[in-house]
Amino acid sequence: MKPDLTSSRGMWVMNALVLAAGLMFLSPVLYSIWMSFQTADAYYAGHLDFTLSNYELAVAEYNFARYLLNSLIVSGVVTLAGIAVATMAAYAFARYRFPGGNLAFAAVVATLMIPSHITLIPNYLTLAKAGLLDSYAGLILPAISSGFAAFFLRQYIRGIPRALDEAAYMDGANAFQVLWRVIVPISKPAIFSMGLHLFISEWNNYIWPLVAIGKEDLYTLQVGLARLYRINPGEDVIDWPLVMAASTITILPVLLGFVLVERHLVRGITMGAVK
Amino acid sequence: MLRKLTPYLFILPLMAFLAVFTYVPILQSVNLSFREWDFMSPTKLWVGLENYQLLLSSRDFWNAVKVTTIFAVISVPLRLALALAIASYLVRETIVSRLMRGALFLPSVTSTVSIAVVFSWVFSTDYGMINAGLAWLGFERVQWMQDPQLALYVIIFVNTWKQLGYDIIIYIAGLQAVPTELYDAASVDGGRRLHVFRRVTLPLVMPTTYFLLVVSVIDAFQVFTIVNVMTKGGPAGATDMIVNMLYRVGFTLFDIGQGSALAVILFVFLIALAVLKARVIGRKVHYEA
Numbered sequence: 001m002k003p004d005l006t007s008s009r010g011m012w013v014m015n016a017l018v019l020a021a022g023l024m025f026l027s028p029v030l031y032s033i034w035m036s037f038q039t040a041d042a043y044y045a046g047h048l049d050f051t052l053s054n055y056e057l058a059v060a061e062y063n064f065a066r067y068l069l070n071s072l073i074v075s076g077v078v079t080l081a082g083i084a085v086a087t088m089a090a091y092a093f094a095r096y097r098f099p100g101g102n103l104a105f106a107a108v109v110a111t112l113m114i115p116s117h118i119t120l121i122p123n124y125l126t127l128a129k130a131g132l133l134d135s136y137a138g139l140i141l142p143a144i145s146s147g148f149a150a151f152f153l154r155q156y157i158r159g160i161p162r163a164l165d166e167a168a169y170m171d172g173a174n175a176f177q178v179l180w181r182v183i184v185p186i187s188k189p190a191i192f193s194m195g196l197h198l199f200i201s202e203w204n205n206y207i208w209p210l211v212a213i214g215k216e217d218l219y220t221l222q223v224g225l226a227r228l229y230r231i232n233p234g235e236d237v238i239d240w241p242l243v244m245a246a247s248t249i250t251i252l253p254v255l256l257g258f259v260l261v262e263r264h265l266v267r268g269i270t271m272g273a274v275k
Numbered sequence: 276m277l278r279k280l281t282p283y284l285f286i287l288p289l290m291a292f293l294a295v296f297t298y299v300p301i302l303q304s305v306n307l308s309f310r311e312w313d314f315m316s317p318t319k320l321w322v323g324l325e326n327y328q329l330l331l332s333s334r335d336f337w338n339a340v341k342v343t344t345i346f347a348v349i350s351v352p353l354r355l356a357l358a359l360a361i362a363s364y365l366v367r368e369t370i371v372s373r374l375m376r377g378a379l380f381l382p383s384v385t386s387t388v389s390i391a392v393v394f395s396w397v398f399s400t401d402y403g404m405i406n407a408g409l410a411w412l413g414f415e416r417v418q419w420m421q422d423p424q425l426a427l428y429v430i431i432f433v434n435t436w437k438q439l440g441y442d443i444i445i446y447i448a449g450l451q452a453v454p455t456e457l458y459d460a461a462s463v464d465g466g467r468r469l470h471v472f473r474r475v476t477l478p479l480v481m482p483t484t485y486f487l488l489v490v491s492v493i494d495a496f497q498v499f500t501i502v503n504v505m506t507k508g509g510p511a512g513a514t515d516m517i518v519n520m521l522y523r524v525g526f527t528l529f530d531i532g533q534g535s536a537l538a539v540i541l542f543v544f545l546i547a548l549a550v551l552k553a554r555v556i557g558r559k560v561h562y563e564a
Contacts (some may be wrong), residue, residue, distance in 0.1 A: 015371045022378035023437075028404065029385070034395045044402075085288045086481040092285035104286055113296055113549040115497055117518050118542040121525050121534055122300035122309065175281045204386045206500045207518075211526050222388040226504050229392045240396055254384055262377055266444055271347035 036245035043241050052203030054245035059080045064249050067224035070269050075202040078143045086146055090153035091179045129272045149194040156190040221250040303412035326536035338512050339520040347495035350431045354491050358442030366450045379441035391504035394433045405422050423513035426506050433483045433501050442487055447481030489552040
């Protein structure tokens with residue numbers, strides 16, 4: 001770089017402006033986190049304060065620790081099961097030619113275009129009939145099959161040289177061992193991206209837990225937060241700092257994860273779109 | 276024998292889950308849309324096309340179509356134009372531009388319910404950030420979410436805020452695929468920046484634009500969470516988008532027949548859109564070298 005003072009000063013100003021714009025863009029969320037540490041009295045009076053009482057209230061009075069646990073269990077199981085199911089199918093679609101295989105794959109790809117809301121009422125009826133409404137299973141089962149994850153992983157596995165499979169078969173491995181010992185280790189980045197994708201979409205899922213769960217004990221964070229906000233409609237009675245504490249609990253796990261793994265997330269999204 | 280069965284065993288779990296929770300439910304929805312049922316009564320009475328006739332002659336349905344169309348017509352071009360402009364700037368690989376990408380992308384992985392709650396506060400009449408700013412500047416406080424003229428624009432704003440980062444990331448990937456020699460050639464010709472943008476960048480990101488067009492139109496017709504949390508479709512139906520109406524009819528009025536008919540109409544419309552766009556993209560895709 002040439003030590004050109006005017007242009008480098010111009011660049012500093014530009015960078016400062018861009019960063020300021022970024023902060024302004026995120027300011028509602030940043031402010032909501034800050035507000036969650038204020039007492040309601042201080043907030044409404046415009047004073048400054050620091051307190052954890054909103055979090056204590058959210059956990060003790062409004063059961064948010066339980067909602068957090070429910071969200072972790074549901075999203076965790078959906079992610080693990082979803083990845084297992086998608087990886088096996090992706091492996092078969094990538095490596096085998098079999099009667100009906102193309103048709104089945106086309107049917108999987110078609111689900112990428114299907115708006116999920118058409119399944120809302122029938123899935124509700126199916127689970128009601130099975131007695132699985134108001135249960136973890138009722139939240140988990142409909143979310144396990146991800147056509148997107150299967151499609152994405154199939155594309156990835158097709159890029160792995162077949163010679164690696166064949167070497168393993170020579171050593172006496174069976175198809176399952178090839179999948180587990182050869183394909184899965186090489187596909188780790190793709191599997192990780194898809195795992196994140198599944199976890200985040202399930203974590204943020206709202207409409208299904210909203211219709212499938214009536215028991216307060218089984219609310220996920222999303223439903224619990226929406227209910228908390230709706231308990232007291234009419235502005236003067238909303239305890240905003242409390243609501244923001246609940247909102248922060250709802251955002252936080254994904255926010256922390258985001259800071260650590262943003263690159264993987266972006267890769268999953270762009271590979272799905274551009275390829 | 277077992278050899279031949281192997282691939283079927285591998286795809287069986289996925290296909291079974293898809294069958295139970297996706298394929299069969301589509302058929303069930305079609306079936307239920309021809310019936311009258313309220314979740315409770317023992318019989319599901321066959322009524323033929325009555326649910327569709329009722330829907331097509333109801334004001335609520337056309338209101339939902341209107342609201343959703345306005346939403347799409349405003350939010351889709353807004354998203355694409357903003358995203359392309361910002362992506363053209365952030366495509367460079369500097370620390371600041373990477374930080375900014377992260378900041379813009381964050382909302383698209385953040386809980387929609389949380390975002391809707393936070394923006395309910397931002398736009399709230401008495402305590403919100405926006406009205407505080409307006410009051411500070413000496414303007415009147417505005418009833419953003421209680422005014423039928425404004426509420427839909429608030430929903431569009433929040434949805435755009437949430438989705439923009441996704442569009443930007445996709446555009447950046449598209450822009451990075453443009454060979455830099457093309458830019459060099461254009462600037463050797465003395466092309467000015469806007470000119471280069473119009474003649475080089477815009478045509479080359481066309482496939483990306485079509486992709487995002489499809490995605491954002493489909494998104495627009497599936498908006499639910501923001502509406503459900505912020506306005507419940509009100510005031511006076513001003514934000515009653517199609518999926519919100521579907522939820523209302525199916526799960527608060529328990530009219531399974533009409534709810535299913537609405538789902539089928541939405542389904543057919545979105546599939547038609549996807550097929551149409553697949554054809555258009557198929558024709559335009561020659562830009563991708």
